[in-house]
Amino acid sequence: AQSVAQPEDQVNVAEGNPLTVKCTYSVSGNPYLFWYVQYPNRGLQFLLKYITGDNLVKGSYGFEAEFNKSQTSFHLKKPSALVSDSALYFCAVRGQYNFNKFYFGSGTKLNVKP
Amino acid sequence: DTGVSQDPRHKITKRGQNVTFRCDPISEHNRLYWYRQTLGQGPEFLTYFQNEAQLEKSRLLSDRFSAERPKGSFSTLEIQRTEQGDSAMYLCASSLGHLGQGVGPPGGNTIYFGEGSWLTVV
Numbered sequence: 587a588q589s590v591a592q593p594e595d596q597v598n599v600a601e602g603n604p605l606t607v608k609c610t611y612s613v614s615g616n617p618y619l620f621w622y623v624q625y626p627n628r629g630l631q632f633l634l635k636y637i638t639g640d641n642l643v644k645g646s647y648g649f650e651a652e653f654n655k656s657q658t659s660f661h662l663k664k665p666s667a668l669v670s671d672s673a674l675y676f677c678a679v680r681g682q683y684n685f686n687k688f689y690f691g692s693g694t695k696l697n698v699k700p
Numbered sequence: 701d702t703g704v705s706q707d708p709r710h711k712i713t714k715r716g717q718n719v720t721f722r723c724d725p726i727s728e729h730n731r732l733y734w735y736r737q738t739l740g741q742g743p744e745f746l747t748y749f750q751n752e753a754q755l756e757k758s759r760l761l762s763d764r765f766s767a768e769r770p771k772g773s774f775s776t777l778e779i780q781r782t783e784q785g786d787s788a789m790y791l792c793a794s795s796l797g798h799l800g801q802g803v804g805p806p807g808g809n810t811i812y813f814g815e816g817s818w819l820t821v822v
Binding site: 590618620622627628629630631632635637676678680686687688689690691692693 | 740742750791811813818
């Protein structure tokens with residue numbers, strides 16, 4: 587079975603501090619991993635993905651994520667948080683052999699305080 | 701505009717009425733997806749099209765729900781005899797898919813979402 591877990595419902599961080607939003611996954615075959623961000627009453631915006639290659643992937647708005655196969659994790663990070671980063675973040679996984687179905691976590695609300 | 705477009709953005713309907721949502725995917729994308737999202741949850745897969753063929757439907761998609769993509773371009777999602785439990789945001793997404801199991805084309809594998817269509821059933 588394929589699934590994604592985001593263990594934190596909410597993450598609070600002060601502006602300028604580094605942030606981490608956690609994600610672990612379970613999937614058949616090699617994982618295709620994604621992060622999306624959602625602002626209130628909006629759709630999901632693609633941030634970054636890991637398909638193959640370097641375990642550290644860089645994405646939009648200064649975000650990056652590190653793929654760790656042994657820990658089946660794909661944590662989202664940013665060295666210095668901005669107030670405008672406050673939003674809902676979703677991790678998603680797609681299996682290597684299942685092209686059509688993406689499984690999403692329940693989301694983590696990131697609050698960046700000035 | 702090169703993004704995924706959804707219409708209407710908001711719909712309030714009375715229980716028992718039918719509603720239809722439209723999605724226009726990114727123009728070169730051959731795959732189209734419908735997801736449903738309720739408050740506090742991540743998107744849940746409903747159905748998927750490759751070109752005009754509907755290849756998979758979730759068990760969440762009861763017989764009151766029907767989706768079409770008649771010419772392999774835009775898609776419609778119709779909900780008949782709406783119930784209060786249907787209240788949610790309906791998200792459309794599209795992607796550039798390929799048939800192989802490899803990495804695929806640049807920009808492929810990623811699904812891009814529209815802004816969503818909010819449905820409130822009263």
